[in-house]
Amino acid sequence: MAGILDKIHAYAQSSLLPWGETGTIISNEAISMLAQQNTIPGHVVERQALAKSIYPLRYLRNMQSITIKGQQRLLESTVAQVGLGGLGGNLLEQFLRMGIGTIHAADGDHFEESNLNRQELSTLNTLNQSKAYAAIKRAEKVNPSVEFSATEEFLTVNSLPDFLAGADIVIDALGGLETRLHLQQSAAKAEVPLITGALAGWTGYVSVVIPGEIGPADIMGVNNEAEGILGCPAPSVMLIASLMAAETIKILTDTHPTLQGKMLVVDLASSTFETVIL
Incomplete structure (x- = not known):
């Protein structure tokens, strides 16, 4: 060198x-x-x-x-991110701009018009385009110093272990609740901390799950009716993504305190933030 x-x-x-x-x-x-x-x-x-x-x-x-030293740690870190939709697109934008050196992402979905209200990577030009491809193009434009790869695939219990291999941290940017427990369990088996967040309407939560500890997926169930009924307004999506990004940066740079063992519950309608011990 x-x-x-x-x-x-x-x-x-x-x-x-x-x-x-x-x-x-x-x-x-x-x-x-x-x-x-x-x-x-x-x-x-x-x-x-x-x-x-x-x-x-x-x-x-x-x-x-x-x-x-913190910036150096970010540049030498590897993130495995599952999901490139509402939360995922916003998270990717922040990770690229903060300078996380290596990012692996996966999402098997394509953009549709109903995504335009909140998804960072969704534009009139990317409609019907795969979210993985749009993410690759965005990463090239924002920060070519970052090694970014995106897989056009919905990960399964069988494919998650290979995807998470070598990651310093796992990002749960999934939509809905059905597969979050699988991701949390896979991160625990890989012995990698997990940053998770979800929302419905003006409310949402964020948490840091350390391998072996309880996480939101253990208690939130798999019913997605709340998100379908209440929707996903952009301010909620962007706020939850920003809180997840902040926790990611803190974990990677060894900055405390974090939301380890806790769940931050946000309600923008009432402007309240509450921390729940898991």
Whole structure:
């Protein structure tokens, strides 16, 4: 990596940072070029830059909220995300922008017009397109430094173990409740923490499930009538996704406290947030 470091220094520039100090930065263009020239992922170049206190410009506004070490941990992390719909599309957008280095996702569904009210990846141009394909195209546009793959498949009990292999964290962005327990159990068998969230109308919940501990899927059942009756308004979807993303970042950067062993219940209609001990 010595050669890479020399090249990083060659493209780095001194700049006044947002928090008032003078520091060293490197542009996204330079990172992409170095990644291509050396046939390595952009997140590897970014990690090397941060190791020398050179800030990739795209993450500059992450700094002070998370540390250099925290950003490095995100860049070297692998996320396995199941679902690319309402919650999943919003989560993917945030993970790409925060700089999680490797993301594997799966969703066998296609976009339809009823998705347009809340799904980040759903546009007039992506109608009838597979959610996996739309996610790949979005990732290329937002952050090419991230190694992103998406499988056009509804995962099963049999296919989940292979999908989760090598992940540092599992994201439950499923719609409905039918298969959430299978995912929770598969994450536990893989000994990987799970971030889960769901909503119906203006209410929703978020939780962190550590392997061997109880999770929402153990107590919520599989009845999806609430979501069908109450709908999925965009503010609820985006808020639950943001809370899940925040818990993911905290787990990956070893920041406390988290919602481990708890369930945060949100009701936007009454503007209330309650924490339930599981």
